[in-house]
Amino acid sequence: MxxxxxxxxxxxxxxxxxxxxxxxxxxxxxxxxxxxxxxxxxxxxxxxxxxxxxxxxxxxxxxxxxxxxxxxxxxxxxxxxxxxxxxxxxLWKYIEDWKRCFQAFDLDGSGSIDRNEMTNALRSFGYNVSGQFVNTLIQKFDRFGHGNVTFDNFVQACVTVKTLTDSFRTFDTDNDGWIQINYGQFLDLVMRQHA
CATH class of the missing domain: 1.10.238.10 (EF-hand)
Known part of the structure; x- marks a missing residue:
């Protein structure tokens, strides 16, 4: 890789x-x-x-x-x-770990992750995501417009989901999957993600 x-x-x-x-x-x-x-x-x-x-x-x-x-x-x-x-x-160990993870979810051995493989990966990581979200994620990280993501973009997508989830959890203090934030908190949350 x-x-x-x-x-x-x-x-x-x-x-x-x-x-x-x-x-x-x-x-x-x-x-x-x-x-x-x-x-x-x-x-x-x-x-x-x-x-x-x-x-x-x-x-x-x-x-x-x-x-x-x-x-x-x-x-x-x-x-x-x-x-x-x-x-x-x-960093090298981190990449090697991700490479093994990627290969485990690239079930067809195509060298890329499609929607079904991405859904399986995210659910195995503990993220209960919708098919619509996976479609959005694939669309955002699919550099070539083939409906799948390469290794680097798989890592970026998974790190993004983890970062966003961690940010969400800081506001979901009762762990019910719902948050209420004000406009300033929302802006702060978004800016931290794009810094």
Missing amino acids: YNNPQSAGGPPQHRSKGQPQVPPPGADLQLWGWFKAVDTDSSGVLTVDELQRALINGDWSPFNIETVRTMVNMFDSDNTGTIDFQEFTG
Whole structure:
């Protein structure tokens, strides 16, 4: 599901900021090699653009830039807007976990998730969603207009549903599936989702 940077000639042998680029103690050497290959400017961190160039879907299309931004924001623990090797290690595990999840729900092995597969995935995650909602979700995240979503957009869709659900639950204090919010709370909720 991702581009293996080593297959493109292996990691470059660069020095960054006068420091030798050696793996941290105990680092996975293959993952370190991938990190260094993706770090095209040898800065020791990955930008959103560098990370996007390294991630591809099963159909060889690049990851949606919004999905990459979401992932960087999730794993950028020091709020630099970039991913260092330690953060990249966590991000890589996260992607691997999602890849296994995606493959489990891609029952026909097509490399994409259709409406039925998305419904099964969301329900297995505990989201009781309507067919209309799944249609809306597929429409929003279907980049190519084929009625399905690629791996990156599956991750983005699922993360979006989780984020929205978590936000809803902050207002659903009695867990009855209903909330009442005022206009200011609604605007705040929407702005937090689009920040």
